Amino acid sequence: MFTKKVFISSLSIMFALSGISVVQAQNTGEQKTNSDISELLTLDENNSEFLKTLMKDGYAELGRYKVEKIKDNVYHWDEGTKKLPGGATDENGAMNNPSSMYFVLSEDGVVLVDLGNGSQNEEDIQNAKTIVESMTGDKHLSIIITHSHGDHTGFGRSKEVFSNVTVDNVYVSDADYDVAFEAISQFDGKITKVHSGETVDIYGAPYEFNVVNAHTEGSLMITDETHEALFTGDTFGSGFIWALFETNGGNPLAALDKGCSLARKILNNNPSLSILAGHRWQQFWEDNAQRPNEMSIQYFNDMAQVISGLLDGTTISNSYTAASWAPDAVELSSNGAKAKIDTLPKYIEAYKKAVNQMQEAYVYSGSDQLSIESVNAAAAPTFVVYPDGNMSDEEAEKYIEASGIKEIVNRSASKVYVARPANGVEFTSDDVQGFEAIVGKIGVSSNFKLIGIGNGATFINQNLASYMNFVSGLALVNPEKGMDVNVSVPTYLVTDNDEIVNTYVKANSATKTEDGYYVNPESHYEVVAVNKDTGLDAVSATKDAWEKVLKKFGRIGNYSDVYKETATWYSRPLISGNKEADQARKYQYFDSVDAIDNIDRYVNTQDLDNDGIDSLWYEYIPEQSKDAKEGSVPAVVLFHGNTNDPRTQYDTSGWAQIASEEGVILICPEWQGHTYQGYTYDPMTDDLNATADSDVITMLKLTEEKYPQIDQSRVYISGLSAGSMNTTNAGLSDSKYFAAAAGHSGPFGASELNKKAVAENKDKYDMPIIYFTGDGDEYCKGAFDTTESNGGLQVAQLYQELNDMEVTQLEDVLEADAYLYGVPWTKRYTIEPTAENIAKIDVGAMENAKGVEISMARIYGWGHWNYTPDAKLMWEFMSKYARDVNTGETIRLDKQTPETPTNPDQKPSDSNEPTKTPAKNDTVTSTTTNVKTGDSTQVMPLAVFACLSALAFILVVKKSKKNN
16 A cells, blocks of 8 residues: 545544444553563563563554554554654655554464565664564564565565564465565565465464455455454555555456455454554544544445445545546545545446356346435345246346336345356256355345246255245245255245145245135244146246235344354355355344335435535325324334435334334434435434434424424434434433434443533433344444443443433442343343244333333344344333423323323314325425335234233343432
8 A cells, every 4th residue: 555645534423332342553541561572572671672661561662663562462563653653744744654564473483464664764774673673582483465565565675674583484475476576585485475265374373364356466364363363454455445456357346345245254253353454554544534443344344335335326436636647546435434445437347347247147236226216225125036947138138027026126226136057958956056156146135035937946946945044035936846945934836736835834834824825823924825827927926926925024144143143144145155054044034115005205305404415314104194183193213324225224123014003104314424326415413413403303393394293292213323323312412302212233332422411401301212232243242241331331321310310330230230231220021032033132121210211122142233023112112201392301101191191282183184294296395205115915013022022021020229
């Protein structure tokens, strides 16, 4: 990586995510003392002031170099001192761009990762020599070169630096060897070329080398599980990557995308790995508003999102001027993402051209159709179709057009893959590999549809039974008999073969409810629909399958049985390469919004703050609420997660089903500022609503004016991830506007702004709040099973103080309370898994003298995403509360007599005349469009779960607590 002179500054929100260990290179105030150097190296401290300082403070400087401890046995070396840190300008006007090197200490030797910028200055060379000799002592040294660029091979040119050290081996990728050799030729005879996937034992520790050829042809990512480190050099950058070179056959972005998937796989398997990149200072550079700080798996999620956004129009592209030799260079980013890509337009076009091409299938993509008008884009169905033998591309195009698949794919910005048989004629067992290639191309999906017709149906039936755990809807048209299916899968069959029907009825534990329809009495997700008209053509059968089964459900792999294993679905591909683990993986069903037909959606764009830029939000109005009486309908504001689509919480959280059944109005703001079709909408908050009266409140007031049927005393907030943080913050800063709150995949801790809001509002308002979070959530799992300070405890303390409860003190946290943030809950209960819901939930709650509750729940095995059964629990919690719009007092509705008014300011109408809902495309205050959110099948209620929840509330296990 070379000097970066310009960063494009844009909206950035830094998340202090609980569970991520943060060690900032530029902050040396709380470094661990260095006991391990004295244990592993035999040096005379009296002869090394540098080493004495490093041993004492974990940080030492020598000339223009510093060395700092990152973790046990791992040390970072670069040219960024306190006087001249990275990004600062020296006396000659040159920006300091340190390159990172890392020492890894072990009993048998020392590994040095990269050789930095180097220097021709004699003082620098002597200081570097002192550092190498101090860190190595009497041990031998081996060197790893992450890639061939001169700012990572620099000291290879200086024989003096290594003159008193025994160098055993130098490892460099085979692809980068020729370019790197000139710089490291002093080690000729000791250089080992490594290849992607190769593991080498170095001083007793296995180092796994993987090539990701996006920066150079041989850039390495090196996994060292022994020392819990993932060395990435410039392979993924340190906040931004230069994908500016002719690598990977002219398609560096494809290599980068593949590399991100591999990195996420490695980190999912080894979540304790620290990511140690090639220019560590850039991660913390304040001039970059989107800096990642300490890097985690989220960095690779963000980078993958920037790449995928090239296809759907959500990626932001700005000119990039730092690479003067590439005047057409651009910098790619995404609002909220902490990763950027600097590349060339020709590489973007190469990626877009190649991404939908594969030998195994004809691919049609609707990704470029993504817009503010798209429907169910956040849980879009992805189709894989096995036709009746080989189908030409023209025939495939005609089929998806006539069957309606193309329309579905376009409106949800999704994809369809029409498989091709390997032999060019018909599908056989040899095509299983092709299926795996297609699924590998898809990567992740929460709504995977599999369709087979004739020979294709037989292929599925006879070869793919072991893959059904991630299929959310299966359609087989005239299959022949196949394998037994051992997991449930919602199935549509065209067959008159009872044996085939019984195979799928048994797999779903279903019983016949009407002619041709079978349902598991304990799970409405597990259905089999049978059409015995075997003469039905493929197009008609596909349409029938969509209506009867395929549109109804999604299925998400966001769960793990392994204690605190990262379970988050979007960083875990459907097929990981571990067949046994893939087939054992459990997937949670959810109801798809495609099946809801009683909610109208209104798309709103309006300049809320008179800055010339429109904001964006969505309103979802159930049929039963359109003409309801004034002040009679509750509303919920739903905040999406970091970088998510604003429709995410409607599409994926379960709130759409609540709205459909209960008549609740849902409001989904694009609070962060998303980009669609080249237009970036204005953020509604620049601090996640930590301060009061953001544009979110402006939007809310406009919506309340537009819909007078909204009961302003029963407006609630809820959110996912960063939306959960918005919920936490708004519950404290904007308490007067909301009756109750619910967060998912949070809480994340307390900020100074939170504490200020509590101080301002604790004598004015109470705020009931509930959280649901998985212990397989990579950002939050560290907050469980600990007696130390954590995000959940900190948020509980905020709301305890706001609600005039006894505030839990850290020193009083008991081991018995550690499982749920260390809070001494006065009510505790457990919700066990059911046939519909795979996860166990432990819930804790407490309430003040007025009946205002704080509650937090732990979802065992769940990753960082919505768990749809929680929406019903959230609604049961929040709907108990209202807020007096005049006094601000919190009201417990479930403890009121029926005649008690809940909103004195909105008097019930004396007549039965309804209010008028705006016409579908008619609005004064904003640009509004309307579409239906689904088709015509009624969504079944979560009856079993509701009963179990009610029972759980009754069986409360009380614990003793000090009196308030």
